[in-house]
Amino acid sequence: MENNKKVIMSGMRPTGKLHLGHYFGVLENWKKLQEEFECYFFIADWHALTTKYNETSSMKQNVYDVALDWLACGLDENKSVIYLQSKLPQTAELHIYLSMITPQNWVERDPTLKDLAKIMKDKQENVSDLSYGLFGYPVLMTADILSFNADFVPVGIDQVAHVELTRDIARRFNNIYKTDYFVETKPKLTEIPLLKGLDGNKMGKSFNNDIKISDDEEMTLKKVKTGITDRNRMRRDDKGNPDNCEVIYSYWKIFGSEDEQKEICQGCKSASLGCADCKKMLADKINQRFAPIRQKRIELQKDPDYIRQVLIEGSRKAAIKAQEILDGVVDVIGMYK
Numbered sequence: 417m418e419n420n421k422k423v424i425m426s427g428m429r430p431t432g433k434l435h436l437g438h439y440f441g442v443l444e445n446w447k448k449l450q451e452e453f454e455c456y457f458f459i460a461d462w463h464a465l466t467t468k469y470n471e472t473s474s475m476k477q478n479v480y481d482v483a484l485d486w487l488a489c490g491l492d493e494n495k496s497v498i499y500l501q502s503k504l505p506q507t508a509e510l511h512i513y514l515s516m517i518t519p520q521n522w523v524e525r526d527p528t529l530k531d532l533a534k535i536m537k538d539k540q541e542n543v544s545d546l547s548y549g550l551f552g553y554p555v556l557m558t559a560d561i562l563s564f565n566a567d568f569v570p571v572g573i574d575q576v577a578h579v580e581l582t583r584d585i586a587r588r589f590n591n592i593y594k595t596d597y598f599v600e601t602k603p604k605l606t607e608i609p610l611l612k613g614l615d616g617n618k619m620g621k622s623f624n625n626d627i628k629i630s631d632d633e634e635m636t637l638k639k640v641k642t643g644i645t646d647r648n649r650m651r652r653d654d655k656g657n658p659d660n661c662e663v664i665y666s667y668w669k670i671f672g673s674e675d676e677q678k679e680i681c682q683g684c685k686s687a688s689l690g691c692a693d694c695k696k697m698l699a700d701k702i703n704q705r706f707a708p709i710r711q712k713r714i715e716l717q718k719d720p721d722y723i724r725q726v727l728i729e730g731s732r733k734a735a736i737k738a739q740e741i742l743d744g745v746v747d748v749i750g751m752y753k
């Protein structure tokens with residue numbers, strides 16, 4: 417990797433097989449970024465433990481599935497460093513140093529923590545039982561980013577605040593130890609096309625409203641058939657309005673060419689096209705688009721050890737850079753060596 421490239425880092429929790437929202441919201445962007453930047457992409461298995469410490473039976477499979485989807489979608493282990501968070505002890509050590517200088521109230525106001533606390537509360541878990549690990553989550557996230565002194569973290573507009581704490585902690589470190597060791601990481605804003613879940617809510621595994629990258633053609637069609645259409649179009653002969661077709665037509669905007677979108681609009685408005693046919697055509701488009709990715713996924717699966725090798729090798733590469741950064745931190749603080 418060339419040294420003059422700016423550093424990008426980002427990660428994803430191991431939630432299992434990824435869906436189309438992940439593809440359009442994250443992976444397409446990462447694929448572009450890896451052509452231009454020195455990229456570190458990690459599977460955040462420690463972060464998963466902050467809320468799922470007692471649900472670890474599928475952890476290994478979930479890590480495998482996420483890595484498999486990443487590679488099938490075009491993340492390239494020769495262009496990006498793809499690693500597993502728990503294989504990078506340097507981040508844990510940096511987390512300790514950063515924990516020492518981070519005021520408690522900075523952590524409490526972090527939106528990430530508030531979101532997580534809300535999720536726990538919604539699950540009716542006692543919020544006073546938030547673990548020490550979950551409380552430290554924002555600092556661990558900062559340690560992930562500063563392990564590589566990352567210049568940018570790709571985020572959507574609603575996540576900009578998440579990067580603020582990293583900048584604040586980096587600035588505080590620099591002030592306390594009178595150095596300019598850490599760069600001030602900037603959010604890299606990305607225009608993310610929002611792909612709704614089939615029921616019109618946010619797409620998510622736990623809402624059972626997603627289409628998986630790895631779903632086969634039949635499953636994709638079955639799921640698309642459940643998608644919300646124009647609710648006022650009750651019968652086949654009713655004229656529809658694509659603007660009110662909150663899920664299916666919004667997918668057409670992503671999967672259809674301009675001409676195809678026009679065609680769908682005309683057919684819908686004149687009632688010459690029924691919703692069942694419209695959905696069938698859409699499922700075909702989705703299946704066409706994902707056919708090469710799904711094929712690659714099947715190929716990659718044939719070597720059961722391949723994913724492990726990629727993660728081990730990526731973690732080894734990540735450790736080289738993270739150790740360099742950590743050695744500098746230890747020096748700057750003035751620890752005994």
Ligand code: SF4
Binds near residue numbers: 645646658661664692
């Ligand atoms: S024809 Fe297509 S765009 Fe029109 S309401 Fe039905 S699903 Fe939506």
